[in-house]
Every structure is written in C-alpha cells, then in structure tokens.
Amino acid sequence: MDGYVYLIVEWDKIEDNYNPVKIGFTKGKIENRIRELQTGNSSELHVLDYFKTSNPSKLEKMLHIYYFKYKTNGEWFAFPDNEIIDFKKVCEEKNSVIELLKRENYYCEVYTRLKAGASGFITQQPLTRKN
Numbered sequence: 660m661d662g663y664v665y666l667i668v669e670w671d672k673i674e675d676n677y678n679p680v681k682i683g684f685t686k687g688k689i690e691n692r693i694r695e696l697q698t699g700n701s702s703e704l705h706v707l708d709y710f711k712t713s714n715p716s717k718l719e720k721m722l723h724i725y726y727f728k729y730k731t732n733g734e735w736f737a738f739p740d741n742e743i744i745d746f747k748k749v750c751e752e753k754n755s756v757i758e759l760l761k762r763e764n765y766y767c768e769v770y771t772r773l774k775a776g777a778s779g780f781i782t783q784q785p786l787t788r789k790n
Contacts, residue, residue, distance in 0.1 A: 660713070661711060661713050661715075662684055662685055662686035662715030662716075663684060663685055663689055663711055663712070663715060664683070664709065664715055664718045664719050664750060665683055665685065665708070665709040665710075666680050666706070666707045666708045666709065666743065666746050667693065667696065667704050667705065667706055668681075668705055669702035669703070669704060670703040670704065671702050676739050676740050677737055677739070678707075678737070678739070678740065678743055679702075679731070679735060679736075679737060680735070680736050680738045681696070681734050681735050682723060682726065682736060683696075683719060683734055684715035684718070684719040685715070686715060689706055693706060707743055707746070708743070708746045710746075710747055710750035710754070712750070712754050714757045714758070714761075717757050718750065718753055718754050718757060721753045721757065722749070722750070722753060725749065725753065726738075726742070729742065
C-alpha cells in the first residue's frame with residue numbers, strides 16, 4: 660500500500676543550521692497526520708518535505724538508521740540545513756535499495772538482522788538468496 664515518508668519541523672525551535680525534525684510515515688493524508696501530531700506538541704509543526712512510496716514503513720526505518728548521527732529522541736533529529744535540502748534525494752536512493760532487495764528476496768532477511776542490532780548483522784552468516 661502506498662504511503663508517505665515525511666519530514667516535519669518544530670517551527671519555533673529552528674536555529675541557525677539546526678532544525679528539529681521528525682522523520683515519520685503515514686499511509687493516509689499527511690495533513691491528517693500533522694493534525695494528530697500537533698495535538699500533543701506545543702510547537703508549531705510544518706511539513707518540510709515528503710516522499711511517496713510503496714514502502715513507507717521500511718523506508719522510514721532505513722532513514723532512521725541513515726540519519727542516526729543526528730538523532731535526538733525517538734523519531735526526532737537535529738538536521739543541518741543541507742540534510743533538509745537532500746532529503747528527497749536520499750529517500751529516492753534508499754527506496755531504490757528497498758525495491759532491489761524486495762526483487763531479490765533479500766529484504767526480509769536484512770531487516771530481521773538489522774532489527775537484531777548492527778553488530779549481530781555484521782557477525783552473522785552471509786545472506787542467502789531465497790527462491
């Protein structure tokens with residue numbers, strides 16, 4: 660099912676080259692998701708960018724791993740300006756990887772190992788192709 664991965668910013672907390680952003684996904688309308696999030700947040704939330712994908716949950720997880728060095732809390736990150744500019748390009752690249760892994764039947768195994776932790780992923784046996 661198609662959905663969106665989005666980048667939301669806490670508007671009143673933006674500083675010079677520091678942007679408190681949430682990377683999330685929804686299978687519904689982004690506007691509805693913002694309303695849901697706004698209810699529990701005292702800061703004004705705005706969508707900075709979004710990416711339509713048939714892999715919203717997988718892409719969100721991959722982005723959380725990719726942007727780990729900027730993580731502050733949960734799904735919130737402190738992005739420098741250049742990461743906001745490149746967000747859609749990164750989404751396209753990571754989504755292409757997911758599509759390739761799905762075609763090659765690797766995604767399930769990779770995801771399972773990543774969930775176990777990066778060190779477990781590195782030390783386990785090589786991936787095997789599933790037919």
